[in-house]
Amino acid sequence: MTYTAEISRTNPSCFVFMIDQSASMIDPIGGRGLQHKHEVVADAVNRLLMELSIKCAKEEGVRDYFHVAVIGYGGSTAGPALGGDLHDQDLVSIGLLADKPLRVEHRTKKVPDGAGGLVDETVSFPVWLEPLGNGATPMCKALNRSKDILAAWISRYPRSFPPIVLNLTDGEANDGDPVQAATELRQLGTDDGAVLLFNLHVSGAGGASVAFPDSDAGLPDAYARTLFEMSSPLPPHMRDYAAQQGYSVSGGTRGFVYNSDIISLVNFLDIGTRAVALR
Amino acid sequence: MRGSIFSYSAPKHGNSPDEYEDAWCTSPPISADAGEIAGKSIRVSVADGASESPFAARWAHMLVDRFSSAPQATLQSVTNVLEVLDAIGTYWPRVMESYAASRTLSGRPLKWYEERAISRGAFATLLAADLTLPVSPGSRAPHHDEGHWHAVSIGDTCMFQIRDDNLLVAFPAIPSAEFGNNPALVGSNHSDRAFLPAHTLMHSGSVAQGDDFFICTDALALWFTEQVESGCKPWTVLRDLQAIGFPEWLEGTRRTGDLRNDDVTLIHVDLW
Numbered sequence: 001m002t003y004t005a006e007i008s009r010t011n012p013s014c015f016v017f018m019i020d021q022s023a024s025m026i027d028p029i030g031g032r033g034l035q036h037k038h039e040v041v042a043d044a045v046n047r048l049l050m051e052l053s054i055k056c057a058k059e060e061g062v063r064d065y066f067h068v069a070v071i072g073y074g075g076s077t078a079g080p081a082l083g084g085d086l087h088d089q090d091l092v093s094i095g096l097l098a099d100k101p102l103r104v105e106h107r108t109k110k111v112p113d114g115a116g117g118l119v120d121e122t123v124s125f126p127v128w129l130e131p132l133g134n135g136a137t138p139m140c141k142a143l144n145r146s147k148d149i150l151a152a153w154i155s156r157y158p159r160s161f162p163p164i165v166l167n168l169t170d171g172e173a174n175d176g177d178p179v180q181a182a183t184e185l186r187q188l189g190t191d192d193g194a195v196l197l198f199n200l201h202v203s204g205a206g207g208a209s210v211a212f213p214d215s216d217a218g219l220p221d222a223y224a225r226t227l228f229e230m231s232s233p234l235p236p237h238m239r240d241y242a243a244q245q246g247y248s249v250s251g252g253t254r255g256f257v258y259n260s261d262i263i264s265l266v267n268f269l270d271i272g273t274r275a276v277a278l279r
Numbered sequence: 280m281r282g283s284i285f286s287y288s289a290p291k292h293g294n295s296p297d298e299y300e301d302a303w304c305t306s307p308p309i310s311a312d313a314g315e316i317a318g319k320s321i322r323v324s325v326a327d328g329a330s331e332s333p334f335a336a337r338w339a340h341m342l343v344d345r346f347s348s349a350p351q352a353t354l355q356s357v358t359n360v361l362e363v364l365d366a367i368g369t370y371w372p373r374v375m376e377s378y379a380a381s382r383t384l385s386g387r388p389l390k391w392y393e394e395r396a397i398s399r400g401a402f403a404t405l406l407a408a409d410l411t412l413p414v415s416p417g418s419r420a421p422h423h424d425e426g427h428w429h430a431v432s433i434g435d436t437c438m439f440q441i442r443d444d445n446l447l448v449a450f451p452a453i454p455s456a457e458f459g460n461n462p463a464l465v466g467s468n469h470s471d472r473a474f475l476p477a478h479t480l481m482h483s484g485s486v487a488q489g490d491d492f493f494i495c496t497d498a499l500a501l502w503f504t505e506q507v508e509s510g511c512k513p514w515t516v517l518r519d520l521q522a523i524g525f526p527e528w529l530e531g532t533r534r535t536g537d538l539r540n541d542d543v544t545l546i547h548v549d550l551w
Contacts, residue, residue: 006540010293050392054399057333057392058298104391111398123398124391244461270460272330272541 002193003235005161007065007270013161014067014091014153015052017045018142019081019129020169021074026133027170030206030259037202038131041168044200044262045070045129048166051266053098053126062098067091069149070128073142075135082128090149101126139173143181150188150195162193166265167230168200171223182230193235198255199227200262209260212242214252224258231256238268280412280426280488282316282550284309284323287525289543292533300328301496301544302339302403306347313521316548320411322347322354323546325436327496329402329464333393334375338401338467341367341374346407354409354429357479364465364475371401371467400468404434406494410486410548426486433478434462437500440484441491441514446507450482455508458501492548493517498541502532517547 007013025038049068056065069091072081083102086092092100105125110118150163165185188195207220212234216225231254234242239249245264247253255265286309290299306322324343328335345367346353353359375397379389389397408430430438432451435458440448463478491514495503506513520528532538 008291008293008540050395053392054395055331057396059333059393060387060390062392098392099390101391121398124394126391272460 003162003237005159005190005192007161009064011160012065012067012157014150014163016069016071016146016149016163016165017048018146018165018167018169019045019070019072020137020139021072021081021132021134022137022172023133023135024137024170024172027204029202030204036131037170037204038133040202042129042131044168046127047263048266049097049128050126051263052094055266055269056094057098062095064093064095066094067153068094068097069146071142071145072132073138074132076138078138078142078145083130091153097128101128102130103127136174137169137172138175139169139178140176140181143178143185147185147188150185154188154190157190159191162190162195164196164198166198166200166262168202169227170203171201171227179226179230186232194232196232196235196255197230198265199231199257201227201256201258203259210258211260212247212249212253213256214250214254219258228254228256237270241268280550282412282548284314284316284321285521285547285549286312287520287543287545289526289529291542292540299542300330300336300339301542302326302328302336302343303544303546304343304347305546316412319414320409321548322407322409323494323548324405324407325494325496325544325546326403326405327434327436327542327544332399332401333396334401335403337374338371339403341371342403342405342465346405351409354407354431357476357481360431360479361475365472368467368472400466402464402466404436404462404497405465406430406432406436406438408438408492408494410492412486412550413488427483428486429483430481432480433465433475435497435500437495439493439503439514441493442487442489444512448482448484449504451480453500453504455501455504458497458504462497486550488550490550491518494546496542496544498539499543499545502538517545518549
């Protein structure tokens with residue numbers, strides 16, 4: 001059986017975020033009013049890192065169930081994208097990451113009041129990544145950088161739950177064929193399975209949002225179809241979690257999302273009994 | 280009729296004892312990990328804190344402590360159980376405020392992820408059972424001096440009753456394929472109170488001399504269920520844990536993969 005390894009501190013898993021920081025990311029996203037692609041991507045990464053941290057949180061610390069790399073690619077480079085104390089780090093533990101956001105903002109959100117209504121609550125919102133957009137889109141370089149990082153990581157943790165790479169992009173690679181680089185990345189793996197490459201496509205092309213499709217039929221453009229082709233199929237247990245969350249899935253469902261929310265990805269990861277309210 | 284109680288607990292392999300997030304309590308309490316039942320009844324409460332919530336162990340402890348001291352009639356109606364849960368949930372914010380204040384006073388204010396976790400609440404499964412022993416020693420006649428039990432369950436902490444070397448009751452009765460990482464949970468926030476009744480299971484039955492009751496959290500409950508489904512009698516092993524040695528048995532069963540790596544809690548009530 002693959003994709004069944006227990007995720008623990010002695011047997012952690014790894015998350016690599018690849019952030020498209022090219023100039024085209026400054027353009028507006030389709031169908032979402034005035035939001036810009038680089039803002040949508042930064043927000044998605046910050047929320048994913050927040051949820052991953054909370055998932056691993058204990059009193060006075062976050063357990064290192066995951067190692068995390070955040071790689072930005074734009075202009076001619078692909079390299080570490082975190083700011084502050086972590087600016088030059090390829091890989092950091094989730095515990096260190098949780099303790100070192102750039103800043104913690106306070107935002108107001110609506111929460112149930114227990115009597116059928118909603119009340120305002122001020123919540124902490126950590127920020128690790130600022131929106132950025134500049135120059136060309138060296139996606140192949142970023143995929144190769146991820147491959148190098150993960151090859152070294154896998155040699156240290158060969159029995160771990162396989163690393164997950166999440167590429168957040170508008171898909172407009174201009175340094176070669178990303179499908180080839182993605183295929184090479186996905187050929188890496190631990191004893192528990194191959195590296196999983198998922199893609200969040202933020203696009204100005206508009207059209208209906210799509211989450212975890214099983215074919216590229218209906219995707220709006222060639223960029224979306226390329227990213228779908230690059231994406232790994234969801235392992236069976238992730239398909240089950242996706243189905244529980246209301247997504248329509250099949251054996252061919254891939255880790256690809258088009259102009260939609262990808263925060264549910266965190267809920268596909270098992271580190272123990274889920275802390276979810278009854279419903 | 281007399282009875283003995285044995286308790287066994289261990290953290291997940293790889294974790295330290297202070298990372299154990301189950302909780303259990305008996306009323307009246309037993310000393311150390313084994314004791315004789317004093318009086319004609321006993322209440323056993325076991326909770327399993329959900330590992331994704333950082334304050335789960337505190338919540339699990341609060342649940343079993345409060346259920347242990349709840350009135351006798353609590354486990355005889357869903358309404359009574361929900362009243363107790365409501366009171367615990369109402370008190371919980373004060374526990375967290377006090378904890379936050381103590382952290383601030385000690386120069387270690389809450390981190391952002393602790394604040395978010397408090398806001399989302401803590402979660403645990405719960406099983407509480409009252410066992411009332413028969414009045415007349417040795418009596419097994421129906422409707423005559425028969426002891427009885429009442430239990431409540433939310434989630435996948437289970438109780439197994441053995442009589443005459445057979446499994447008489449599994450409560451809740453969960454097929455092995457349905458154990459997973461998404462059991463029903465008691466949350467510390469009031470946001471899910473409307474859904475609690477549908478997940479609050481009640482059961483009752485008789486108590487007789489020679490019965491064994493095994494109350495355990497999900498990893499062991501799953502192992503027990505799988506053993507039963509494959510035609511084995513897991514209670515024969517659990518009865519002998521004092522002689523076999525719990526740590527040795529646990530390590531071996533985990534190593535073979537027969538027991539999922541998780542916190543383990545077992546309360547064995549042996550009536551003799």
